[in-house]
Amino acid sequence: EAGVAQSPRYKIIEKRQSVAFWCNPISGHATLYWYQQILGQGPKLLIQFQNNGVVDDSQLPKDRFSAERLKGVDSTLKIQPAKLEDSAVYLCASSLDGRGQETQYFGPGTRLLVL
Amino acid sequence: TQLLEQSPQFLSIQEGENLTVYCNSSSVFSSLQWYRQEPGEGPVLLVTVVTGGEVKKLKRLTFQFGDARKDSSLHITAAQPGDTGLYLCAGASNTGKLIFGQGTTLQVKP
Numbered sequence: 499e500a501g502v503a504q505s506p507r508y509k510i511i512e513k514r515q516s517v518a519f520w521c522n523p524i525s526g527h528a529t530l531y532w533y534q535q536i537l538g539q540g541p542k543l544l545i546q547f548q549n550n551g552v553v554d555d556s557q558l559p560k561d562r563f564s565a566e567r568l569k570g571v572d573s574t575l576k577i578q579p580a581k582l583e584d585s586a587v588y589l590c591a592s593s594l595d596g597r598g599q600e601t602q603y604f605g606p607g608t609r610l611l612v613l
Numbered sequence: 614t615q616l617l618e619q620s621p622q623f624l625s626i627q628e629g630e631n632l633t634v635y636c637n638s639s640s641v642f643s644s645l646q647w648y649r650q651e652p653g654e655g656p657v658l659l660v661t662v663v664t665g666g667e668v669k670k671l672k673r674l675t676f677q678f679g680d681a682r683k684d685s686s687l688h689i690t691a692a693q694p695g696d697t698g699l700y701l702c703a704g705a706s707n708t709g710k711l712i713f714g715q716g717t718t719l720q721v722k723p
Contacts, residue, residue, distance in 0.1 A: 502655070529709060531711075538715070538716075539716070540617075540701050540703070540713030540714050540716050541656065541711075541713050542713070543710060543712075546709065546710060553708060553709075554708070589656075591655070593709060596708065597708075597709055599644045599663060600709060601658050601661070602658070602709075602711065604656050604657070605655050606653065606655055607654075607655055
């Protein structure tokens with residue numbers, strides 16, 4: 499079974515530029531999550547989708563971050579404009595239907611460096 | 614705001630030693646999960662504990678959930694270099710939202 503796919507794996511941009519990350523979850527998984535993991539910290543949830551609807555985006559900085567999952571399958575996360583403090587690993591995860599005890603399967607992440 | 618505090622943040626030990634990592638919160642979670650993350654990879658689930666007082670064993674790893682479902686511990690017996698990595702605890706709500714601790718970086722030297 500294929501795991502969660504993310505691209506690109508690495509990205510270096512200058513501040514004020516825009517960047518987009520792509521995630522393809524495990525086939526059949528209704529719930530998709532985007533996390534931000536700053537070096538030395540645990541992942542922080544940015545947004546949770548159930549199919550193509552948003553369940554939780556309370557910690558998404560909406561002035562510069564946006565995410566969509568139009569067909570309820572793959573998803574993109576965009577940052578525009580990027581700030582230095584956005585340097586982090588962006589992890590995508592998916593689970594079967596978003597219940598509390600479910601396993602979340604994580605992709606390898608996209609490592610972003612903002613200069 | 615729900616927070617999970619892990620301790621210690623860093624641990625460097627010799628092969629064969631035992632260790633315990635703690636995860637504490639002032640909030641009650643519906644379940645608590647432990648993950649292991651290697652450099653350049655995403656976290657991988659080790660175990661989910663659900664019931665207060667629950668103990669689960671996974672080979673040399675023992676996980677315990679506190680009676681009040683606010684804290685948890687991970688004990689590794691006879692650590693091996695292959696155990697090196699970042700260990701994360703995460704509290705789960707009933708909507709699937711995970712709150713992660715800041716992680717414990719474990720280095721096991723041969």
